Amino acid sequence: MFRKTVINLTWQYSILLIGLVGLFSVSIYYYMNRTFASNYESNITSDLQHSDLEHSSIRQRDIHNTVDEGLDELQAGLLIADALVVLIIPIVSYQMARRALRPIQVSYETQQRFVDDASHELRTPLSIIQGELELALRRPRSPEHYQASIAASLTETKALSDLVASLLLLARGKADQVTAQFQPLNVYQLMTRSVRATRTAAPDVASRIHLNTPTNLTVMGSSALLEQAIKNLIDNAVKYSAVDTPITVAATSHNADIIITVTDQGIGMTDEEIRATSRRFWRAEAARNSPGHGLGLALVRQIIKLHNGRIDIKSTVGKGTTVTLVVPQANPHHS
Known part of the structure; x- marks a missing residue:
């Protein structure tokens, strides 16, 4: 049950985080692309105003090549980083999911053990009471025998009452109304x-x-x-x-x-x-x-x-x- 939930949470965490990282990478690339393009246009305008045409053409070519190389390197770096992130995020997401569910799992397992143990303890006195009553009703018996059966049933009923009272005290142990x-x-x-x-x-x-x-x-x-x-x-x-x-x-x-x-x-x-x-x-x-x-x-x-x-x-x-x-x-x- 919890393993399946951990896997589902891992997928959800992974998809969310990978999506955020991908969005962040695309945003960085487009921001840098626009920034370089803007600077490139500014440099072209400046060169046209202060330089001859031949010098300006050479400089434009150099700037254009530099911008392309820079963007290519940025793109390659982002792709490598994203690839590493895609490999790492599922592992991190799995650990996050396990850690998030651990307290719930411990609480659930403790509750299950408590319910199982309580069921067993409740079943024992009930079985004794049922057995005594069935035995008493099976055929006519002496008053002494009926009295013994009733006494045994009463003893188990008191034990059952004490057990239920104890379970109730334990169950409300964290209730604010007690304190x-x-x-x-x-x-x-x-x-x-x-x-x-x-x-x-x-x-x-x-x-x-x-x-x-x-x-x-x-x-x-x-x-x-x-x-x-x-x-x-x-x-x-x-x-x-x-x-x-x-x-x-x-x-x-x-x-x-x-x-x-x-x-x-x-x-x-x-x-x-x-x-x-x-x-x-x-x-x-x-x-x-x-x-x-x-x-x-x-x-x-x-x-x-x-x-x-x-x-x-x-x-x-x-x-x-x-x-x-x-x-x-x-x-x-x-x-």
């Missing part, structure tokens, strides 16, 4: 709500999560998005660490930034895996059997980018991971 709704937020309240959401969803891990943050820190942003980012980090820490290990959620201020950290003592990641966390739907080998879609850290990165912040991941395999979010503090007059 237009930023407001001053208390960091302690943000983190408390995020921790509470995780504890509510998984009561058995409540005692593992330790919150350590001052109550007077403020940040400018979206409450829903920042809570989502912090919750994603806590959820990852819960998933990929042992049930008897602590998870620390902390916040401090440094210069004009708020620094939020989530630390676990879990399976950890290699440097290569850390670099891969920016890819949507990517999951580490050790995490393949854990629930999730591989969107958590991609979402966090997108959210923090919207807040003009940055994310840093430090991890050691077998010892744990610390994820640090750095976002600008709210201005004092906003607090």
Whole structure:
């Protein structure tokens, strides 16, 4: 698709540029021709006024020959230059077309990969729900079996709902209306709500999560998005660490930034895996059997980018991971 477009653009660029060069060459030739002819006539008139006829005739012949030779040389030079241009322009045009289309191609390929991955991830829970419902309807079953089928379908429906919500957040990541709704937020309240959401969803891990943050820190942003980012980090820490290990959620201020950290003592990641966390739907080998879609850290990165912040991941395999979010503090007059 893009190769054909590049070739078409190359032809268009080439025809346009060759036409312009040809027009420029013809203009130069005719301009010089008229200039020489005008000077030639002036010299003839001057010679007729100040010289005898024989001397004037010889001089006219010399000037005429000189003009013809000059125009012939100019014509030859222009033809050689145009021939070189005709050879060079298609190459230059091809490179220009490739460079012009490269950002579009990268964006298109990224979008295609995203759509393909999203389609796959959406298909999995839908297939499970469909299978459970078809199995339940195949023949009469006990109430317990129906209850189990409904429970399984409900679990997959919740997972599907979370996935769709994540995809929507990623899709609107560049929307101006998101940043237009930023407001001053208390960091302690943000983190408390995020921790509470995780504890509510998984009561058995409540005692593992330790919150350590001052109550007077403020940040400018979206409450829903920042809570989502912090919750994603806590959820990852819960998933990929042992049930008897602590998870620390902390916040401090440094210069004009708020620094939020989530630390676990879990399976950890290699440097290569850390670099891969920016890819949507990517999951580490050790995490393949854990629930999730591989969107958590991609979402966090997108959210923090919207807040003009940055994310840093430090991890050691077998010892744990610390994820640090750095976002600008709210201005004092906003607090």
